Amino acid sequence: MVRLSESEWSAASELAQAEGFTLARWIGAGVRARLVGGAQLGEEELQRIADSSYQLRAIGRNLNQFVRAVNADATEAARMRGQLVADLSERIDAHLDLVRRLIESNIERWKVEVRR
Numbered sequence: 001m002v003r004l005s006e007s008e009w010s011a012a013s014e015l016a017q018a019e020g021f022t023l024a025r026w027i028g029a030g031v032r033a034r035l036v037g038g039a040q041l042g043e044e045e046l047q048r049i050a051d052s053s054y055q056l057r058a059i060g061r062n063l064n065q066f067v068r069a070v071n072a073d074a075t076e077a078a079r080m081r082g083q084l085v086a087d088l089s090e091r092i093d094a095h096l097d098l099v100r101r102l103i104e105s106n107i108e109r110w111k112v113e114v115r116r
Contacts, residue, residue, distance in 0.1 A: 009023075021043070042106075059092065
């Protein structure tokens with residue numbers, strides 16, 4: 001059991017809700033983050049990662065289309081190649097940046113400085 005003052009309870013509840021957690025999940029995530037040193041994602045972060053993964057699936061479909069075009073007509077494939085590679089590179093970089101920022105923000109969220 002965690003004992004908190006009324007103002008601590010209120011503030012913690014507000015933080016938990018703002019980060020997409022129930023208070024119990026938020027407290028548990030904080031403890032787990034400190035114990036294992038890893039990120040504990042909230043609902044918003046999980047949704048962002050799901051959206052990003054959706055984009056990666058789209059990249060996979062584009063690659064499949066490109067391979068089919070190369071196999072069918074090398075001239076058409078040459079025309080598509082430059083734009084496709086640029087588009088794929090941009091999407092992959094955006095995904096990697098999103099995931100990096102989410103993980104970093106989650107790790108920072110759970111860091112606690114002990115005041116002495």
